[in-house]
Amino acid sequence: MSRVVVLYKSKYGSCEKYARWIAEDTGADIFDISSFDMKRLGNYDVVVFGGALYAVGIIGLSVIKRNFDMLRDKKVIVFSVGASPAHPEVIEEVKNNNFADEMKEKVEYYHFRGAFDYKRLNLVDRFLMYLLRKKLIRKKRKASLTNDEKGMLASYSTPVNWVNRKSIAPLVESVEEFIKKGQ
């Protein structure tokens, strides 16, 4: 059995895609966190968790937080997948919104870009995105939008996909180095 496990929570598949690539490249076991028995964490030295970003929240991370005591002696990596690019201010905002101080110190964190197709969204997500669109249009009337906001508005009519296997390289390298050191 592998010493590495990749757990993930995805709604429309982009986070799952990254999780599968990371598991492939590190030889890890992989589970949707919803169907993983956290008692099995004892079997692993490295725990990688990936969650999609919704309203700046990393979905599924609450399970990791609840079981954080079981992760103290392990290497813990968290990655988020969202429409936002991995700008430093985005990274800071996501960290502050999702990690308690203890987690900020312990967890190695990465952010990867996902995909967005308005037509595939369920009703709740469509409604949330409708509200965001209204907000952006209001802002556009008063001030200019950032490039990211312009991109977000454009994506309502044209699906966008930034999922890129190459972006996982630093995460995979970090896992490999940790394993090498332990041998």
Ligand SMILES: Cc1cc2nc3c(=O)[nH]c(=O)nc-3n(C[C@H](O)[C@H](O)[C@H](O)COP(=O)(O)O)c2cc1C
């Ligand atoms: C309702 C809603 C809220 C979202 N909020 C954010 C967000 O706060 N930050 C971000 O970067 N992306 C946000 N996104 C974009 C998703 O994170 C992106 O589509 C991601 O690829 C979804 O991953 P999944 O396919 O694994 O579910 C949002 C998307 C929806 C539909």
